[in-house]
Amino acid sequence: MLVVVGGFALFDRAQPYLHGSGCEVRTAQGTMPLDLEQAANASTIAAVAFRKQLPERAAVIAYATAIQESHIRNLPGGDRDSVGMFQQRPSQGWGTPDKLRDPVLATSKFFDALVRIKDYLDRDLHDAAQLVQRSADGTAYAQHEQDGKLLATAFTGREPASARCWFPPDKRTASRRPEAIREMRRAFGSRLKVGGPSPLTKGAKSDPDSWNAVKASSTREGWAVASWAVTHAQVYGLTEIRYAGKHWKSDAGHDGWTEDKDAPKDSVIVQ
Template sequence: MARRFSRAVLTIIVIVVVLIAALFYGVYHLLNRAKPFALGEHCQVKAASGTLDLEIEQAQIAATIAAVATRRKLPERAVEIAYVTAIQESKLLNLPFGDRDSVGVFQQRPSQGWGTVKQLQDPVYATQKFFGALVKVKRYQKLPLHEAAQAVQRSADGSAYAQHEEDAKILAAAFTGRVPKAVHCWYPLSETPAPPRAALARKELSRALGDLGGAAGDGGRITAPSTRRGWQIAAWSVAHAREYGLRQVSYAGATWRSASGHDGWLADGKAASGRVELA
């Protein structure tokens, strides 16, 4: 009896140890995955159909894709197709590696004529190439999102794009400016912040969105030809605020401030309706 009891106890101990090890393994990977959010680096996207949490780089990529689509005068449907592709291929990250020689947001291959490695690591260039191929797909606007994406990418499993359709629609509604005040970010602020580089942010935005008009001395003041375009510019600017040291973005009666990024867009009677202001 004593030997049987010992074996039973030993079995229980082994099971408990395995369970504890599995628990610690799961918690470790969960915390590792949530590291950017735990550090306070985070963006949130809200639309009528739902809310998404993004890393700041993901928000920047999403904003760039929408801006390039606007420059090319493409419909929101094209933006959704680009998003299901980018989420599946890279999780909306500008990867320096991939399957075989694939790189970048859309995992395009230099050997297949998409461009050089350096070019494909530029999200503006990569997005231009993606849309250039998409518009050649016959009736792409009528196709299911995943079928249109597959027609461009020709991946091993085109059905995989379908799982990202709902997220793509939320992102498209926000980053095209159709939904006002849809994007806000927050992150730790430096104790000795550098001066805002609003003029540089404006220059980079114009690379994706096209000519922003205005005089050379406008700096961080960007005239919006429509309310939707204004909110698109505002969303791009908030997503890139950390990179360019922007302390606030104002538009149409609301202001986002880096010091209180968690609070999102707050009412501000001084924020002009026809102009996005970066400071």
């Protein structure tokens, strides 16, 4: 009996290694597996959409485009001089290669071009995307519309707690929470307010680098912020995210969001 219990305990501690690294989006529309890079880029697209106060349909178009162009990866190159998640070309006036390899800036440029298209919200997705991208085969974007809707549902916060990520302990990095929050505010915009220390971190220092409570102006924005934090947790060494009665922990990331009655409804706690 003791052997069985001990064996179970050992197996339980080994779970993160057995699961490897990855992310998953699960909504009423379906499930989509993503790797850590894809998930981080997907949450960034939603963040920039929030900063620009764009409707969910704009995010759907961006997701379908990014899936077709790069599988939502920040590619160093591509066809001719195309680079980045949207495979934008410096020679076509999109910007410098360095800026186009920055997911925040590349997404911002995509949305800036999209909103200049008259009635883009009423157009077929592939038509709107093609008017932005001007690719060889504009109809290819249409095949990714349903996946784009699924990602938008999750990362814009319409369905809460629908994105989870996991990675083994040996893939953790040293905590860089202040950098994570600065990058989060760069993506979502400076109107995203941060305070702290929160009641969940009593005794923390009062300097800004100890602040960990990201104020949510709406439930949807709160879940978009929480999803961004989870998808960037491995890069920035984040270990716990709490929001609206839910809790994600890096050492149990594969379990997703669990109940936490102390998690506040007005702030996303990033630890």
